[in-house]
Amino acid sequence: MKFIRAARRQGKRALAGHRREAAALLLLWGMMWGLVSLADRGAYRLAGFPPGGSPSWEAAAVTAITLALREVLLAPLGAGASAWFAALAGGWTRPVTTIFWAYGNRVWLRSLGVRLTTGFLTGAVTLIPLAGEGFSLWLLRERLAALPPRDRELALAGAGAAALLWLLVSRAYAQRFAMARFLLGPDYGYSAAKAIDLSVAYTRGYRWRLVGLELSFLPWFAACLLILPALWVLPWYASCRAKSFVFLCRRAGRISAQIQRETPREVCRRSVRV
Numbered sequence: 001m002k003f004i005r006a007a008r009r010q011g012k013r014a015l016a017g018h019r020r021e022a023a024a025l026l027l028l029w030g031m032m033w034g035l036v037s038l039a040d041r042g043a044y045r046l047a048g049f050p051p052g053g054s055p056s057w058e059a060a061a062v063t064a065i066t067l068a069l070r071e072v073l074l075a076p077l078g079a080g081a082s083a084w085f086a087a088l089a090g091g092w093t094r095p096v097t098t099i100f101w102a103y104g105n106r107v108w109l110r111s112l113g114v115r116l117t118t119g120f121l122t123g124a125v126t127l128i129p130l131a132g133e134g135f136s137l138w139l140l141r142e143r144l145a146a147l148p149p150r151d152r153e154l155a156l157a158g159a160g161a162a163a164l165l166w167l168l169v170s171r172a173y174a175q176r177f178a179m180a181r182f183l184l185g186p187d188y189g190y191s192a193a194k195a196i197d198l199s200v201a202y203t204r205g206y207r208w209r210l211v212g213l214e215l216s217f218l219p220w221f222a223a224c225l226l227i228l229p230a231l232w233v234l235p236w237y238a239s240c241r242a243k244s245f246v247f248l249c250r251r252a253g254r255i256s257a258q259i260q261r262e263t264p265r266e267v268c269r270r271s272v273r274v
Contacts, residue, residue, distance in 0.1 A: 003209045004216050007247070011240030014088050022235030024096045025084060029077055036073050040066045072112060076102035079111035081238065083185040089242035090187075101186070110184050113192030118177040126170040130163055168211070175207035176200045182245045202248045213240060 015022060080099035087094045102111050137144070137159060144152055179202050182188070183195035190198065203210065217237050224230035 001212075003206070003244075004213050007213055007240045007244050008216065008236075010243045011089075011236055014091075014243060015236055015239045018088060018093060019232070019235065021093065021096050022085075022088075022239070023231040025081060025099050026231060026234055028096065028099050029081060032077055033074065036070055040070065071115060075112040075115040076100075076108045078115065078181050079107055079184045082181040082242070083187075085238045085242035086182050086185050086187070086245060088239060089246045102184070107184055110190075110192045110195070111181065114177070114180045114184065114195060117192065117196060118174075118180060122170065122174040122177070125173050126167065129166055133159060133163060133166075171214070172207045172211050175203055175210040178203055178207075178210055178241070179245050179248060182242070202252045206244075206248060210244065213244065 077099055079102040083101055084094050084096070084098040087098075102108050144155060147155065177196060177199050179199040180192075180195040183190045183198055184192070188195075217233070217240075220229070220233040220237070224233050
C-alpha cells in the first residue's frame, strides 16, 4: 500500500502544471488510433469485405494484414508517450511531439519488437489456461447438465472464480515487461531484447504492487467512459507508471551517476546508455 500511495501522490505531483500538454499528447494518440481504424475499414471495403460480413479465408487474410499494419503503425506511439512521461517523472519536459519520436529512427523496430514479444508471451500465458478450462467445461457439459441446479451453479461459479484468479495472476506476469518501453527511450537507448531483460530484472518483487496500482485506478477508469474524465485520469495513471519506473530503476542501481549530475537539457540532447 505504501508503494501505491507514493506512486499516486508523486505521479500527481509530477503532472502538476503539465496537464494541458499531457491531455494534448493523449488527444494525438487518439487521433492516430482513429486514423489507423479508418484505414482498417478502408482496407476491408477495398477488398470487398464489409465489416460484419460472413467469415471467409479471404476476410481472415485481410484481417491478419490489417492487424499487422496496426501494430507496425501504433507500436512507436507507446515508446514516444513513455519517453515523454519518463522525462516528466525525471523533473523536466519534452515537447508533445515526442510521441512521434520513435517513427524517425530504429526505435520504431525496437518498439515493435517489444510489443510483439511481450504481447505474444502475455497472450499465451493468459489465454492457453483459459482455453483449457473452457475446453474442459465443454467436454464435461453432459455431466454438468446432469447435476442438480444448485451443484451446477456452484461448479460454474467455481470455474468463473478460477478464471478471474488466473486473469489476475496473468496480469502480474505481464508486469515483468512493464518497464521495457521506458528503457527504449532517448535517455537509455536499449535494444528490444535488452529492454525486456532489464524490465524482468527491475520489476522482480514489485509485480503484484504494480497490479495493485492498476487496481487502485479501476474506479477512475470506469469514469473514463464519460470521455472527458479520461483527459485527467489517463495522464495521471501514465505519470504514476513513469514514477514507478524511475523508482525501480533507482532501486536497481541502474541510473548512472552521469545522468544524475547532468542538467535535464544536457540529457535531452543526447542518448545515454545506462
